[in-house]
Amino acid sequence: MKKLAVLLLTTLICGTGFAARIDTIKREGYTLIVSGNDEHFDDTIKQKLISTFFTVYPKIVKEYNKKSLKTVNFFIDTAYHGVAATDNGRVVFSVAYMTKHPNDIDVVTHEVMHIAQDYGDFDGPGWLTEGIADYVRNEHGVANPAANWKLPDYKPTQNYDNAYRVTARFLVWVETKVKKGTVKKLDSQMRDRTYTAASWNKLTGKSVDELWKDYSANPAI
Incomplete structure (x- = not known):
């Protein structure tokens, strides 16, 4: 047995x-x-x-x-x-x-x-977590074209909290058109558990909704 x-x-x-x-x-x-x-x-x-x-x-x-x-x-x-x-x-x-x-x-x-x-068990927005990860994939990826992976073109049906590539493209726009270094500071605040909705205002001078409105009007990156 x-x-x-x-x-x-x-x-x-x-x-x-x-x-x-x-x-x-x-x-x-x-x-x-x-x-x-x-x-x-x-x-x-x-x-x-x-x-x-x-x-x-x-x-x-x-x-x-x-x-x-x-x-x-x-x-x-x-x-x-x-x-x-x-x-x-x-x-x-x-x-x-x-x-x-x-x-x-x-x-x-x-x-x-x-x-x-x-970020541990910090109750920060999941859309931002995934958006930052895809932002980094876009910046540091070694074979994105081979996988036919790219940031999507802007569409009026999108919103900043769609996460992943949609959010990543918005973050690229914020970095290039609004305030360089914003993504790293958002990432740090999420890790330090100090992130709030007001973080966008403090870092860029505008709320995330105001930034998205500006992005929607001119989404070129």
Whole structure:
């Protein structure tokens, strides 16, 4: 009975891919630990994930949060059906998504910015969190054109709180047309838990609604 239990446990572990190897890569003060539950995951894609991490993450840490984690975990997951998700220094990537979209490698850039953001349980606006992450992907991405990823053209149906690329484009406009350095200060305030709706007025002289109205009238970036 004991042998059967051990055999069953071994079968379950191997069957779910938990026997897959764990890669630990260290470069210039940063450590990336890569694991997963799909032993057949394309190694070329995995190497791109690793390369992108070491290209973009040190730059993001230097620019946005020098206290950010120096050890990060990537888990390549057959059970996750989104794109990717980040929590507490661990990024989960969908096997299905990355296999279908192998060129969308700057998912890494977006997700590791979430590590640098480190907003914890601060109840700040989610649209701004995701907008800043896509703003950074636009600024630091290594292969956005290959993934056909770009900021969308302005449309009257949009609003600043649509999050992701819509918000990111608005943030680019604020940086270039209103006040350079605003995004970094918003990011810092979110991390310090000092962000409020009044932050926009203090940083730019206008509310976010007033800024959006100006942006809507002349959205060129």
